Structures are given as structure tokens and as C-alpha cells.
Amino acid sequence: MNRIRTTAALGLVLSASLVTGCSGGAAPDAEAGGGETAKATGSASAAPKRPVYQGKPVPGLAAQPAWSLTDDESRHCAGRASGQDMSQSDVCTVGDAVILTGHRDGPSGTSIFTARLLDAESGKLRKKFDFPLPEESRGSASSPAAALAQVGEWRDGSPALLIRNREDTPASGLKKASTRTVLTMYAPSGEKLGSSSFDGDTHMSTPVRHGYLVDTSGFGAKFIPIGDGETLPTEVSDVDLKDAVGSGLGYASQKDISYQPYAWWLTAVDIRTGAKAWNTKDLAPPAAIAKLITPDKATSARLMPFQGDKALLEWSSYGDSEAVMTLIDVKSGRRLAEGPGIDTNGAIGDDGLAVSPDGKTAVVQYGKGAVAWNTETGKELWRQAADEVTIMPNALPGNGVLYAYLDGAGAALDARDKKLLFSGIEDMPQFTANGYAVVRSAEGLFVFATQPV
Structure with a gap:
């Protein structure tokens, strides 16, 4: 009898219009990464120094990166919206964009989740996300970034970024403390595709497939749309x-x-x-x-x-x-x-x-x-x-x-x-839809144009 094996469909749906040879790094004023690092105070020389790629040339990639970020600027990427393991942050591309995540210290001992959607060609910032991390997630090195920013697909199959945000409202007067989960999907351009909110934090870890939450908490499954649309019940099992x-x-x-x-x-x-x-x-x-x-x-x-x-x-x-x-x-x-x-x-x-x-x-x-x-x-x-x-x-x-x-x-x-x-x-x-390759190393993150061999 044939064995049942899980198919890992890798490297799918990339653009055929590849960008040919791009030599040299980005110009100092290109603001790769959207200027998220420390800003210059007195002169252009105070701008953060870009890392130098130390690896050997890879066939099919330009000799020099189009732009790069330091390890501190690019330590984490995103997770997978349809995956069950919420701790992996190994997805760095979404369509023609690069997605980077992390967290930083906030006021009064809080921790702030951050995510940046960057243009793959130039490194320019398209959209930035900042909001407080749930208290139980603080102190984790990678889990918050992977769980709160995830790469998936919209309803038409196009790539999309899912942002999960849990909003906690403290008790006030006669009102009890409350929690609300907000799930929003964005196109690689940064355009908002749809958003839905739910009471509690039930859907902070529910898989999302093609713009729908796949809720298997009951018999069969329910597909709950992110944004407009009706919930679709089905008899098909989670397995x-x-x-x-x-x-x-x-x-x-x-x-x-x-x-x-x-x-x-x-x-x-x-x-x-x-x-x-x-x-x-x-x-x-x-x-x-x-x-x-x-x-x-x-x-x-x-x-x-x-x-x-x-x-x-x-x-x-x-x-x-x-x-x-x-x-x-x-x-x-x-x-x-x-x-x-x-x-x-x-x-x-x-x-x-x-x-x-x-x-x-x-x-x-x-x-x-x-x-x-x-x-x-x-x-x-x-x-x-x-x-x-x-x-x-x-x-x-x-x-x-x-x-x-x-x-x-x-x-x-x-x-x-x-x-x-x-x-x-x-x-x-990792390849983008417009012919760029993202390479992560100990020195940082490097984005190369692809070229024919």
C-alpha cells in the first residue's frame, strides 16, 4: 500500500519577469528599511552603516545586493497563516515585498510588537505596524513575531499579510476587563483587504486559509471570513x-x-x-x-x-x-x-x-x-x-x-x-514575485536582484 506523505509545495507562483543584474549596494540616502534605524543628527555620515555581504556569489543572483539591513534591523520575519506551529518566523517575502518583524521596549515596562512591509526592489517602507504585545508573550525571542504577523493568501489566491492584534481593555468602574482579537489582512502593497474582530482571544492561533479562519473547534469546520462575507459551514474534517x-x-x-x-x-x-x-x-x-x-x-x-x-x-x-x-x-x-x-x-x-x-x-x-x-x-x-x-x-x-x-x-x-x-x-x-531574492546571514539581511544563468 502506498504511504501517506505530506507534500511541501515550495517555491510556487513567482513572477516570470525577473530583474537582471543589479551591481553595487543601495545608495546611502536610499533609506533601505524605511529609516527604521537611528536617524542622522548632524550629517549624512551619521546614517547607519550597511552590512557587507560576506558570502560567496550564488548563481542566478547579482554579485552585489540591491540593499541590505543589519541583523538588529532584520532579526525576525513572519510565520505562516495556515500553519499549526505559531513559533516559526521563517517567511521573509510576501508577493513583491519583504516582511520583517520584532519587538521593542515600550513605556512602563511594556513590550511593543513591530512589523515592517518593505518594497523588495528598493527597501522603502510601505507600511509599518506597532502595537503592545500580549503580556504572556513578552520575553519570547521569536514566538510573538511569528504569531502576530503571518504570510498567507487572500480569497483570490494572491499573497497577503495577516496581522493578529489582541486588544486588552482594563477594568474601569463597573466595567469588567475585556479582550478583543482583531485580524486584518493586507496586500503586499500595504492596502487593507479586510478586517474582523472577535470577543476574547480564541482566534489568536486559529489557522487562516485564503482569507478565512478555519475554525475546527466543533464538528467539521467553519470558515469565518476576514472582512465582509458569510461564515461557511462544511462537513469536511480538519484532517x-x-x-x-x-x-x-x-x-x-x-x-x-x-x-x-x-x-x-x-x-x-x-x-x-x-x-x-x-x-x-x-x-x-x-x-x-x-x-x-x-x-x-x-x-x-x-x-x-x-x-x-x-x-x-x-x-x-x-x-x-x-x-x-x-x-x-x-x-x-x-x-x-x-x-x-x-x-x-x-x-x-x-x-x-x-x-x-x-x-x-x-x-x-x-x-x-x-x-x-x-x-x-x-x-x-x-x-x-x-x-x-x-x-x-x-x-x-x-x-x-x-x-x-x-x-x-x-x-x-x-x-x-x-x-x-x-x-x-x-x-x-527566498524569492519575491518581482524577481528579487532575500538572503539572511549572521551579518544581516541582503536583497539581490535575480539574473539569468
């Missing part, structure tokens, strides 16, 4: 939601196990209505899998995210490790392209996926090695050899480079033929 695919609230997959014949069919369910959209029992499997079907044994399938309303559907014969990747329309199950065969045996725990900005190239690692293929024609571009170290794809930003981990070590490979371009990347870049 199924973690691997939901497609834009908006999308589709969840449910196992449909049969013992006569042995099969592990898959039912796709519309999360908004709970209605069945399609079942792999009714779909024709790839020819290589169809020939393995017997009266006693049918197919197995696994659904994984891709881009927009396209998804990856992995087909196999029940109990076999031989599988075939396909690209489908997630609303109907209709096959768009048949990709390469893979061997799912010997998987290393996490799956990997990197997709080019135009969606035409994918590098997948769902078994015994990475495979690159053209998602329009299904043509295999290259395959990891049995005697090569494990290639775990991380990002495919469209500059001709695949950024990946080779047995856990960061590296850059030629996306066309997997030729090794550079190994030993200590800090894997």
Missing part, C-alpha cells in the same frame, strides 16, 4: 483540510478504500459545500498503470498541490511502488498532462516540489529521486541517477537555476540538466 488543493477554499481529498478489488481510490470534495467533485474510480489511469490492473487489484492515487486550480495526481497500482505523475484540473479531475513515471519506494520523509513562475516546469521529489518535467507536454527533462545524492527541490524562480538541498546541503543546479553550479549555500534564498 482532510491540511492537504487541500486549488484556489479559494479549494478541494480536499478523501480515501476510498476497497477490498474487492483491492484499491485506494480518492474522492475530491469541494470544501465550500462538502459535495463530491470527482473520484479516481471514474477516471482513466495512465496506460502504464492501467496494464497493472487485475480483477483483484485496482489503483491507488494521491492528490498534491501545484498552482491555482491545477493539481498533481499521482497514480499507481494498489500495493506497487511504480507510479506516474499527472497534472489535472482540480475542479473536474480532467487530465491536462501525463508526466514521468516515478518509484515511490524509498522516500525520505518529506516530499519536495518546485514550480517555475509560468507553471511550465516542475521538479518533484516523491520517491527515489528528483525528476524534472514539462507540465505542458509531459516530457521528462532530467532524472536523478541512482548513484547521485538526494536532490530535494526548493525553488525554481525562472532564472535557469534550481535551488535545492543535496542531502541537506544548499546548492544551485542548472534547471535544464541538473548540472551542479554551486554547493555550500548556507542561507537558501
Whole structure:
């Protein structure tokens, strides 16, 4: 029987219009970071000194950063709006912007949460957030920043920043003390998309998916909109939601196990209505899998995210490790392209996926090695050899480079033929939607323009 594995869809939906070579650092008066550091008092020489990048040049990135910030200015980034672990602050980009978070001392022993949304090209400040931290969060090094500023998607699937603010009102006269949670989502431009407030602090840790709070405190789930809109109830369980695919609230997959014949069919369910959209029992499997079907044994399938309303559907014969990747329309199950065969045996725990900005190239690692293929024609571009170290794809930003981990070590490979371009990347870049790469190191944060290789 196929194993259930969690797909980590990495490096998705980046802009194809990459910015080419940018040499030299930002000008001293560029105010990278929005002038959040100490301001000059007497002359331009009092401006904070920008850190110098100490790392080796990375293929696909300009030789010099477009702008940079010191470690003190950029110590924390943001969390993930849909994640369950609220302590991770490892997301530094949202659309065409850079997001940085932290906290500072406030009046009378209070602590102030801070977040800055910066233009990726120039480092200019787009929007700044400041508000008191909840008392129980004070003194934590990373948890407040990750929990209060998170990167997610708006209802149309576009990237968005979620800000969670708990407002405490002390008791006064006959009035009891009260707490209110305010959740607001912003576009990368800083434009406000929607905001909602709730009594208490229940939703300070509730996952948010595509502009909706995913409330699973009762039976099934409720989707509570941030901003205008109606709450949507559903019968789909929380277990199924973690691997939901497609834009908006999308589709969840449910196992449909049969013992006569042995099969592990898959039912796709519309999360908004709970209605069945399609079942792999009714779909024709790839020819290589169809020939393995017997009266006693049918197919197995696994659904994984891709881009927009396209998804990856992995087909196999029940109990076999031989599988075939396909690209489908997630609303109907209709096959768009048949990709390469893979061997799912010997998987290393996490799956990997990197997709080019135009969606035409994918590098997948769902078994015994990475495979690159053209998602329009299904043509295999290259395959990891049995005697090569494990290639775990991380990002495919469209500059001709695949950024990946080779047995856990960061590296850059030629996306066309997997030729090794550079190994030993200590800090894997994070890419923006307009062709910039954010690199964090002990010296600070550096933003490079990407360039073709």
C-alpha cells in the first residue's frame, strides 16, 4: 500500500519577469528599511552603516545586493497563516515585498510588537505596524513575531499579510476587563483587504486559509471570513483540510478504500459545500498503470498541490511502488498532462516540489529521486541517477537555476540538466514575485536582484 506523505509545495507562483543584474549596494540616502534605524543628527555620515555581504556569489543572483539591513534591523520575519506551529518566523517575502518583524521596549515596562512591509526592489517602507504585545508573550525571542504577523493568501489566491492584534481593555468602574482579537489582512502593497474582530482571544492561533479562519473547534469546520462575507459551514474534517488543493477554499481529498478489488481510490470534495467533485474510480489511469490492473487489484492515487486550480495526481497500482505523475484540473479531475513515471519506494520523509513562475516546469521529489518535467507536454527533462545524492527541490524562480538541498546541503543546479553550479549555500534564498531574492546571514539581511544563468 502506498504511504501517506505530506507534500511541501515550495517555491510556487513567482513572477516570470525577473530583474537582471543589479551591481553595487543601495545608495546611502536610499533609506533601505524605511529609516527604521537611528536617524542622522548632524550629517549624512551619521546614517547607519550597511552590512557587507560576506558570502560567496550564488548563481542566478547579482554579485552585489540591491540593499541590505543589519541583523538588529532584520532579526525576525513572519510565520505562516495556515500553519499549526505559531513559533516559526521563517517567511521573509510576501508577493513583491519583504516582511520583517520584532519587538521593542515600550513605556512602563511594556513590550511593543513591530512589523515592517518593505518594497523588495528598493527597501522603502510601505507600511509599518506597532502595537503592545500580549503580556504572556513578552520575553519570547521569536514566538510573538511569528504569531502576530503571518504570510498567507487572500480569497483570490494572491499573497497577503495577516496581522493578529489582541486588544486588552482594563477594568474601569463597573466595567469588567475585556479582550478583543482583531485580524486584518493586507496586500503586499500595504492596502487593507479586510478586517474582523472577535470577543476574547480564541482566534489568536486559529489557522487562516485564503482569507478565512478555519475554525475546527466543533464538528467539521467553519470558515469565518476576514472582512465582509458569510461564515461557511462544511462537513469536511480538519484532517482532510491540511492537504487541500486549488484556489479559494479549494478541494480536499478523501480515501476510498476497497477490498474487492483491492484499491485506494480518492474522492475530491469541494470544501465550500462538502459535495463530491470527482473520484479516481471514474477516471482513466495512465496506460502504464492501467496494464497493472487485475480483477483483484485496482489503483491507488494521491492528490498534491501545484498552482491555482491545477493539481498533481499521482497514480499507481494498489500495493506497487511504480507510479506516474499527472497534472489535472482540480475542479473536474480532467487530465491536462501525463508526466514521468516515478518509484515511490524509498522516500525520505518529506516530499519536495518546485514550480517555475509560468507553471511550465516542475521538479518533484516523491520517491527515489528528483525528476524534472514539462507540465505542458509531459516530457521528462532530467532524472536523478541512482548513484547521485538526494536532490530535494526548493525553488525554481525562472532564472535557469534550481535551488535545492543535496542531502541537506544548499546548492544551485542548472534547471535544464541538473548540472551542479554551486554547493555550500548556507542561507537558501527566498524569492519575491518581482524577481528579487532575500538572503539572511549572521551579518544581516541582503536583497539581490535575480539574473539569468
